[in-house]
Amino acid sequence: MLKKRGHLEVFTSVIYALFLREVNVRFSAGTLGYFWVIFEPLIQISIFVAVKLALFGSKSNFDYAIFITVGFIAFNLFRHIVDRSMSAFKSNKGLYAYKQVKPIDGLIARVLVEILISAVISLIFIAVAIYMERGIEVENLGLVLSGFLWLIVFAFGVGLFVAVVGVFVNSFLKVVKLILSPMMFISAVFYPMQNLPQTLQDILYFNPLAHFIEMIHSAIFIEIDDSFIDYNYILLWTLTPLYLGLFFYRKLEKRIISA
Numbered sequence: 085m086l087k088k089r090g091h092l093e094v095f096t097s098v099i100y101a102l103f104l105r106e107v108n109v110r111f112s113a114g115t116l117g118y119f120w121v122i123f124e125p126l127i128q129i130s131i132f133v134a135v136k137l138a139l140f141g142s143k144s145n146f147d148y149a150i151f152i153t154v155g156f157i158a159f160n161l162f163r164h165i166v167d168r169s170m171s172a173f174k175s176n177k178g179l180y181a182y183k184q185v186k187p188i189d190g191l192i193a194r195v196l197v198e199i200l201i202s203a204v205i206s207l208i209f210i211a212v213a214i215y216m217e218r219g220i221e222v223e224n225l226g227l228v229l230s231g232f233l234w235l236i237v238f239a240f241g242v243g244l245f246v247a248v249v250g251v252f253v254n255s256f257l258k259v260v261k262l263i264l265s266p267m268m269f270i271s272a273v274f275y276p277m278q279n280l281p282q283t284l285q286d287i288l289y290f291n292p293l294a295h296f297i298e299m300i301h302s303a304i305f306i307e308i309d310d311s312f313i314d315y316n317y318i319l320l321w322t323l324t325p326l327y328l329g330l331f332f333y334r335k336l337e338k339r340i341i342s343a
Contacts, residue, residue, distance in 0.1 A: 094184050102176070102185075102193035110197055125205055126212075129156050132274065146305045153209050154304060155273035158232065158297050161202045162239045163264050168194040169243025170250055170257050173340055180341045187340050188333060191247060195240055227303035234322065235296045241326030248332045251343050272297045276305075277312040285312060292321035 111121060133149050169191050176190035222228060250257040271293040277285055288294050295318045302310035333340070 095189075098184050098186075098189050099193055099196070102179075102190050103196050106190075106193050106197045107200075110201075121201060122204060122208065125156065125160060126208070129153050132156070136274070146307045150213065151276075151301060151305065152274060154300060155271075155297050157202055157206055157209070158235060158300055159268055159271055159273050159293070161198060161232070162235060162242075162293060162296075163267070164198045164201075165195050165236070165239035166243045166246060166260070167264060168198060169240075169247045170260065172243075173247055173251055173343075177341075187337065188244070191244060195236070195243070199236060222304050223306045224303040228300055231296065231300040231303055234318075235300070237326065238292070238296065238318070238322045241322060241324075241329055244329030244333060245325040248329055248336060248340070251336075251340050267291070267293060270294065272301065276301060276308045278309045289314070289317075292318050 129149075129152060132152055136148065136152070172191040172194050173187045176185070176187065179185045179190070180187065246257065246260050250260075270288055270291055272288070277288065277294065277298050280288070289312070295313050298308075299310065299313050299318075302308040302313070
């Protein structure tokens with residue numbers, strides 16, 4: 085007699101299958117696909133660091149190459165989770181014929197793939213830094229890890245909310261796509277907030293992503309002041325889209341499947 089699987093077992097099996105499917109799709113170009121997904125960020129970061137050093141020199145009280153690498157990885161993790169979430173419902177539409185597969189499962193699988201890719205990229209950068217004999221001294225490793233975890237939850241909430249709204253308002257997805265790339269330049273990826281004039285700090289305060297990246301940077305570099313970070317503000321920004329995303333998803337799941 086076959087043992088009936090529990091809900092958790094079914095859920096994990098579905099997520100695992102969708103995760104493998106997403107990995108296959110993400111690296112569908114074979115060796116070249118692996119190269120671009122893993123090494124494209126290395127090329128981009130190298131270009132940004134080279135431009136900064138050429139324009140402004142190497143004067144800094146912290147390792148700028150590591151600073152921008154961490155910021156770039158954190159920002160790309162957020163951007164890719166949100167971007168990949170937008171099309172998660174539509175891409176897995178053919179699988180909804182199986183009652184075990186829910187629209188949110190595909191979104192979760194995509195988030196897990198982006199976490200995996202970011203982890204691999206981080207390990208490569210750490211290996212390169214060790215090989216080049218660049219000392220990596222982390223001020224608070226626990227805060228760095230919790231900062232990335234918090235950023236993932238934030239990105240998941242935003243991605244879910246955007247994905248649900250985008251099913252019914254396609255133009256909303258286009259607006260979000262237009263906003264994502266320029267956000268890199270206003271999210272403390274290339275500079276610590278303490279180096280900016282107070283007027284700019286007051287403006288960038290409203291960008292929650294700047295708080296997240298500044299939190300991660302300040303946990304690594306003792307030279308960076310964390311006074312800019314408002315934990316209550318980013319908690320509000322984490323819970324609001326997460327709650328709205330889950331609320332509207334539960335209400336509209338059947339319409340999402342049939343859309």
